[in-house]
Every structure is written in C-alpha cells, then in structure tokens.
C-alpha cells in the first residue's frame with residue numbers, strides 16, 4: 338500500500354478551507370477541493386476515484402451550497418464520514434481553529450495538541466475561544 342493510500346482524505350469546498358484545516362492537523366491528509374457543488378462529470382470521476390476507500394471525510398460549510406454538496410456526496414459516497422462545523426460559524430474557513438481541532442479529533446484525526454487544551458477545562462464552551470486569543474496565548 339502506498340503512503341498516499343494510508344492517508345485520510347478530506348473533501349472540502351475551497352482552498353481556504355484546506356489551508357485552515359492544515360493549521361490544525363498534526364498528520365498528513367489528502368484534500369480534494371470541490372470548488373462548490375459538482376457537475377455530473379466531476380461527481381462521476383470523484384466516485385471512480387474514491388468509492389473503494391473507507392477513509393474519506395467530508396467537511397463543508399453549514400450553508401445552502403454546503404448542504405447541497407453534502408447530499409450529493411452522501412448519495413454517491415455512502416461510506417464517507419460527515420464532519421460538521423457549527424451553524425453559528427457557517428463556514429469552515431471562519432470557524433475558530435480550536436473548534437476545528439475538536440471536530441477533527443472527534444473523528445480520530447491527529448490534531449495539534451495545544452488547540453485541544455481549552456476544551457478539557459471548559460467542556461462545551463468552545464465558542465469562548467477565538468483565533469485572536471489563540472495567537473496571544
């Protein structure tokens with residue numbers, strides 16, 4: 338098995354989402370950016386590429402186009418695992434990095450340990466943390 342196949346694969350909408358998630362991840366992950374909802378041909382080629390993998394994850398925005406993309410992928414890639422940002426943040430790219438760290442760690446991704454620390458003491462209070470405070474810490 339090649340190194341590439343051993344990695345998890347994350348489907349996101351855009352390059353800024355990928356960059357944001359890379360700030361959080363502590364393991365190499367392959368990304369596919371859909372750049373919005375998929376055409377029939379794009380969907381077909383994605384299925385061909387991914388249908389036999391069981392390590393495919395989907396993390397898209399909590400908005401109309403994100404939900405549309407999610408339902409396309411749910412039908413065609415039923416084994417893919419769905420991850421969610423919180424509706425209050427709407428976009429992956431505007432979700433605080435420590436919230437993303439929590440979401441990814443719940444799905445057993447390795448994430449940067451220091452981003453998880455606040456949640457151990459404040460439990461569900463993840464919305465208290467902001468990127469700004471992270472930088473200042």
Ligand code: MG
Pocket residue numbers: 350398400402403428
């Ligand atoms: Mg969006």
